[in-house]
Amino acid sequence: MGPSRVTYDGLSPRDLAARIRAPSCLVVPRVTSTLDLVHQLAAEGAPDGTVVLADEQVAGRGREGRRWHSQRGAGILLGYLHRPAQEPIAGVLALRVGLAVGQALGALGLEPRLKWPNDVVMGDQKVGGILCEARTAPGGTTWVGLGIGLNVHGPLAPEVASRAATLDQRDPKVTRLAVLEELIPRLHQMRGGAALTAAEQAAYRRYDWLAGRDVVSPVAGRVVGVDVDGALLVESQGRPRRVLAGTVVVAM
Numbered sequence: 368m369g370p371s372r373v374t375y376d377g378l379s380p381r382d383l384a385a386r387i388r389a390p391s392c393l394v395v396p397r398v399t400s401t402l403d404l405v406h407q408l409a410a411e412g413a414p415d416g417t418v419v420l421a422d423e424q425v426a427g428r429g430r431e432g433r434r435w436h437s438q439r440g441a442g443i444l445l446g447y448l449h450r451p452a453q454e455p456i457a458g459v460l461a462l463r464v465g466l467a468v469g470q471a472l473g474a475l476g477l478e479p480r481l482k483w484p485n486d487v488v489m490g491d492q493k494v495g496g497i498l499c500e501a502r503t504a505p506g507g508t509t510w511v512g513l514g515i516g517l518n519v520h521g522p523l524a525p526e527v528a529s530r531a532a533t534l535d536q537r538d539p540k541v542t543r544l545a546v547l548e549e550l551i552p553r554l555h556q557m558r559g560g561a562a563l564t565a566a567e568q569a570a571y572r573r574y575d576w577l578a579g580r581d582v583v584s585p586v587a588g589r590v591v592g593v594d595v596d597g598a599l600l601v602e603s604q605g606r607p608r609r610v611l612a613g614t615v616v617v618a619m
Contacts, residue, residue, distance in 0.1 A: 375420055376544050386544065387551040389418040397423045397439075401446030405512035406502055409448050416555050419446035420547075424516075441520045441533075443495075443543050447513040447551075451559040454509050457499055458597025458611065461485050462571055463557050464497050464513055469574045471549035477537055480576035483590075483599045483615060487517065488576050492532035494518050513554070519543050562595040577615065585613030 375383050375394045384392035391413060398404060398421040405419050423439040449460075465481045472479040472487075479495075480488050487495035495517040503509045518533040519541060534541045558564075563571070572578065577590040577599070588603030599610040 375422075376542070378544070383420075383544075384418070387418065387547045388555070389416055389551055390414045391417045393417070393419045395419070395421050397421065397425065398444075399425055400514070401444055402498065402500055402512045402514045405446035405448050405514075406500070406510075409450075409502065409510040409512070410504060413448055415448060415450035416551075417448040418551060420444065421446075438522055438524065441518070441522070443515065443517040443519055443546060445513075445515040445517075445547075445550075447515065447554055449511040449513055449554070449557070451509070451511065453559055453561065454501065456561055456596050457501065458484060459561065459563055459595075460499050460511060460513075460557075460597075461497055462563065462593065462597050463567065464499065464515065464554070466567065466570055466574065467550060467553035467557060468495060468497065468515065468517070470570075471546060471553055472534070474549045475538070475541060475545060477534060477541070479574065481571065481574040482576040483593060484597070484612075486576075489532055489534075489537060492530060493527075494532050494534055515550075517546060519546065563593070563597065568593065568595065577617070581618040582615055583618050584616040586610055590615075 373394050373396060378386065380392045380394045393404060401419045401421050401424060408417055421444045424444045461484050468487055469479050469481055482488050485497040486493050498514040500512045501509060518531060520535050521533050523531050571593055578592055581589050582601060586601045586603050586608045588601040591600045591602050594600055594609060601608045601610055
């Protein structure tokens, strides 16, 4: 099947772009990482909001070099080109993308939560992840590749099945197209400010899976929320501590 014949759940790239309201949509059956293609297209001048979708990803990237596991055709493997008016703070942008995902899934009747900094969870199991990668061209133009992976259908890879879940376990009728129709327009609407607004912080509190939980790493204490710059706030020894990076380990 040649590139022009590739479809995504029965839709051609042109029809898919129209349905999800993307200015451009590239669909590939198999890719190392959708983010690799996003950066390539960005360097070639692709417009803000360009979408890359794959059925299979053989070297998908997660945070801190982890690999994103996915079965062919089972999940959403999305790369999205974001050209912000000003270079964003990475933590702020990751939370904004998380809000877009949470609101999109919520519009479908699902009840997602967000685990700082980039996990989408239902109950105590992960259903998705987010990765933001900024690049600057020699001329100074900056763009960000947004990588979003969502487990829509099973089966899950054996190595993650015990700690992950799929969206169709909560709603058997959910489809990849339905999620994309809700998600892509919300990504288009993301604002570009360097700090979270009061409204964004309030919205994040509604999805915050960690708030009120005791954690042992990277700082021991109780999570109380997120700061305007996307930092995790942990009450530790009577005072708030700001966590900018690291893997959060919840106390057992």
